[in-house]
Amino acid sequence: MTAIIERRGGPASGRAPAPASSFAGRRRPGEFLIKLALRLAAAVTVVTTVGILIALLIPSLSFFAEVPVLEFLFGTRWAPRFADASFGVLPLVTATLWTTLIALLVAVPFGLGAATLLAEYARPRVRKVLKPLLEILAGIPTVVYGFFALQFVQGTVLRDWLHLPTGAFSVLAAGLVMGVMIIPTIASIAEDAMSAVPQALRQGSAALGANRMQTTLRVVFPAALSGIVAAVVLGISRAVGETMIVAIAAGNQAQLVTNPLDQGQTMTGFIANAALGDSRVGSLEYNTLFAVGLLLFLITLLINFISIRFVRRFREAY
Amino acid sequence: MSTPTGSAATATHTNFHAAETRRLAATPSGLIRCEDVNVYYGEFRAVTGVNLEFGRNEITALIGPSGCGKSTLLRSLNRMNDLVDGARVEGTVLFQDEDIYAKAVDPIEVRRRIGMVFQKPNPFPKSIYDNIAYGPRVTGMKVDNMDDLVEEALTRSALWGEVKDKLKQSAFGLSGGQQQRLCIARTIAVQPDVILMDEPCSALDPIATSRIEDLMHELRKDYTIIIVTHNMQQAARVADRTAFFTALADESTGDRTGVLVEYDLTRNIFEQPQDQRTEDYISGRFG
């Protein structure tokens, strides 16, 4: 055999004199540069966040120089672009709350139901088919959802079929459709959380004579609770931030919404509608856009942090 | 190359506790009987042609190298395999002469009557109390006083003294050995006839292990126990009878399948194995 693989420190050579350099590091400048590049790429995400903050803050500061913060936050009349302007954001906030609430009323039960079915009942092969199908719901362009909400849900279902006393738009229709859109989001995270519950707990429960329902409700749900909460919270974040559906179907009238059959303009709806026109950079109108954007960003930021906390908790638990 | 030929005995001392303290019939009483049991995962046959009787109020150990189907067989004794996708049992498993795979049989009831303790302690993320009370609650047992039931289960599993002051605390706060005893207590609480144990000590330290082994001896008075273990000395220490399994390669497909090699009183298996493969395994030539 050709001794291609030579033994460096074999017995034949005795104790090879080991110069201090025998392990000396080869210089790898390429490696260093690559790592630097990778780190920079990761840093882009931070730059994005800082960018968002700056982009939103600077116009917002000009805005708040003209409109007191308290008036903005607690005012009940939103008419920024009229001759008699006023800047109370509460109407937008109430509309956002309504659409979000309605969306959750749809998405939470159905999303959790679907997640439970997929995680606890469906065989892998069935799950492999159902899950992607369910995810199509999350992939439908929101413009398409918007017109579906406006024409079919509001026009046909709520008005023609149910004869509800509602006009052309309602936060109800927008919220319902938004809820359907969010179902896969909630289902997916909740399913992750349930799947992360160790099989051992299910087996332990089954071995005591519990059926699947009991195991699901009394062992898996409590064990996956933080993940389920995270799913719901992320659903809230999606609902608050969704734009096209509300811009199209919730209406454009900024009013304090007290009845879900009324129309209302959400924060995102306002931004989209206002942006359809083109405001002069630096004008109050332009700054208004960013003030609402900032509020929206801060609200979702808060929600996201709550959600991330819960996700982390269920990831750590097992 | 080196063929193991020497015969220097190790310093191993094994205590055939069970065999030494009890007189056993030559054949077990057959509370559970396997007749020609094959277990499949989809197309794959994990266990082939097992005929085996487990004696009432005995401890039976299943031993054998990894992958020989011990866990698979154990799970088929209380229909836990129903929960595994694609798992399928052929042949007959009789419990008190009833076929547990018969149509009219409620698998839930089978599992209540034939309880199971797992390799890794798996307490529920609930309080100690609720861990015990869980079984009686879900099975709809008529319980006059749940507190008494919890106390009795914990007492029987030699845990009461250690936990009686923290029943409302999370079970996760217990040590591994305590958790495992809690799992045994939980099983006892639903009043099973048989307790299956799948390597119940393999995640535990020596002291916890020895406590569980002691507990098993205690429990044998009231329950029938079937235990899978990797630790041969453990089998020797606790089991009345031992079944040795191994995995054979199928000539045609090359798939390996688990078969029962030898089943006998534990002392016989360890001291006078009838099969060469048993002897090889016992003497540590593989595994």
Add this chain to the structure above:
Amino acid sequence: MSTPTGSAATATHTNFHAAETRRLAATPSGLIRCEDVNVYYGEFRAVTGVNLEFGRNEITALIGPSGCGKSTLLRSLNRMNDLVDGARVEGTVLFQDEDIYAKAVDPIEVRRRIGMVFQKPNPFPKSIYDNIAYGPRVTGMKVDNMDDLVEEALTRSALWGEVKDKLKQSAFGLSGGQQQRLCIARTIAVQPDVILMDEPCSALDPIATSRIEDLMHELRKDYTIIIVTHNMQQAARVADRTAFFTALADESTGDRTGVLVEYDLTRNIFEQPQDQRTEDYISGRFG
């Protein structure tokens, strides 16, 4: 309560192959020396105060119950622990009298010189040929003829005959035992001095295990081998020297940490252990 007291010897026959075929110095030659090594994972100290010398061209086995830090110590011998988040080594590890944790030392080079084989065979998702050629390529070895190198590495690891006709096929097509030998061949191909093995046979069947053990005896001629094993008989069969570790609970924190209990010629460890804990472990009283 049952306290193990009996002394019926099992039918265990152990072959001290290594000890019987070689004469060994009372103390090892010290190709690698651990001096007061502690290994931490974050705050947790997994291994405490290990002093140990590994002999050139010897096979040393590390044994002990699960969690006593065998793998941790092994990985600290070739700085594989550098890659584990939070892992930290205190004390000195000398390889040929050089501190491998010294500043000027290139951990990459350490790992090339001190190779490692893992518990689960871990071939790369590439062809058999590329699995072998990978190491020489990435380490920038000057290779005149890669084909020859691949052939020699496979030959040395007793795999050439089985795979020479399918070098271009995926390594995943091999059996577990072949895969493990491929991993050994892969390690040999970068010309290491030492091969660390972490339970290299625990995922293999008896026949494959015995082939790997044979191979280790072959390799000892050219390499220094340190092997972690759970199978005491395996240690007895292959190792020149054996180190027994156990996990002690820290009095103050209750954390368990791995310590070296006893280190000696394998025959001595198995036949005349000096420490009660070693004897308990060897005799299967726990683990």
Add this chain to the structure above:
Amino acid sequence: GGQPSGGDTSGSGASGGGLTGSVNTDGSSTVAPLTEAAADLFRDEESGVNVSVATSGTGGGFKTFCAGETDVSNASRPIKDEEAADCEAAGIKYTEIVAANDGLSVIVNPENDWAEDLTVEQLNLIWGPEAEGKITNWNQVDPSFPDQAITLFGAGTDSGTFDYFTEEINGEDGAIRTDYSPSEDDNITIQGVAGDVGAIGFLGLSYVEENEGVVKAVAVDGVMPSTETVQDGTYTPLGRPLFIYVNNASYVDKEQVKSFIDFYVANSAEIAERALFVPLTEDQVTTATDELASLG
């Protein structure tokens, strides 16, 4: 009422005149279909010219126009003084051309059988800033009207339609009650009015004609909006011209812009018809031609 346009195109000249380059337009979404129709027809003549039409609203359009970004700005109202000042400051010289006429229409739900003819005063009563929160029921507009809540829809604040309507009805540009549903998307307004018996809204005539039966137009001071009433000037005050503003420098320097604008004016009748607007009168065409001619 006006007729939907036929499919036949003019195609008078030989197609493919060989011009290239782009014509960038922005502005009113109301006027956009007009410019698009012009571009459609123009493409048959000069297929090498890229015409783009953005819809930032009249105000938004003037912003980019006065920044020199666009060659043409579509406007549904005349340029305001501030906007003109912007253009002047940026050195942008421009020419205003009336490109078509429109009847800004007030619409109600087809089931509304009471408000078929409203006076300007009544419209002001409904839409004026003072009405905000007060005029919420039709019977407040006229006691003979039924007890029916009013809901209001209309153009978004960036649109020329909004400016024009507020100016003409409420007497001041931008003065309007704010509790109505403004939309930059006129079809949303249609949907709104169609979905609510008590609704009232305003938008361009073309939308009314395309949505007969869905919504219906209201006569203002007794005159229904139509091609005739708009052209002959009897539909007041809401009959209005639609404009394009041409950047003079572009017109002079860019052959494709000149060619496009000349085409636009020359074929204004057909373009207006295609885009569902009211064509220019003879006089208006002459004026536009003269304006362009003066540019050279």
Add this chain to the structure above:
Amino acid sequence: MSPTSTTATQPLRASAPIATGRNGEMRPSALAFLLLLWLSLFVAFAVLITLLITIFLTGQNKLSTALLFNFPSADPDEAGARPAILGSVWAIGATAVMTLPLGIAAAVHLEEFADRKRWFNRFIELNVQNLAAVPSIVYGLLALAFLSMLGVTNKNIVIGGAFALTLLILPVIIIATREALRAVPREIRDGSLALGATQWQTTWRQVLPASVPGIATGSILALSRALGEAAPLLVLGALVYITFDPNGLLSGYTTLPIQIFNWTGRPQEGFHELAGATSILLLAVLILMNALAIFIRNKFQKRW
């Protein structure tokens, strides 16, 4: 009782039969529960199907080659979505080119190199998770402000939209890539490193190739999200009528969702049909992309 039993205390229960004829899985409560679960899924699918049907009914008349090849027009019978199709291709292409290298590099850093002990890396992780849930319209505002700061007045350009979309899906791609990288078993990395490969060699030659299917799946899904997005592009002002093919990063453009949005706002019924037809087209593309992603996931993703 068994003769071998030393303490014959086996209670009475031993004789109770297990063949009760009941089945604990079939209790009414359990069946009702299962029914509810299926109902959840059924409702979701029922909405999906209704939506698809209504869109199809709206758009079927206008499904023709004219939709694919014609430019928009003031006449709905002549109008097509050609520039919108090409515009979507340009915008998504540019987005992919910008976001894929960036996202994969960032994910590799976080998963393979970053020391999680360092606050900065933990902060980046947190930040990525947060960015993934920031409303898309905020990215539109970001791009708007950014372009304004650069002094770009005409924001209707491919690169502007691609910029917003890139930032929008960057966190999505990072998260998907990290998951794909995490699915590569530690053993592969250990094996490579133990041979003396550097960390980068290990990443580049072992980990990345092994995770290509996962990365591809995640990227396709992320890009399909970008393809369906309208809100951020709307904020940047959307061109809706162009008579030319977008032909570069600085070219004016429109995209399919924007075209749909615009056509639905037109007075003529014909445009609404066009919007329906374009929705069908967009949905078909999106579903195809989803199917491709799932196909890749199922076919090429190794189970280790």
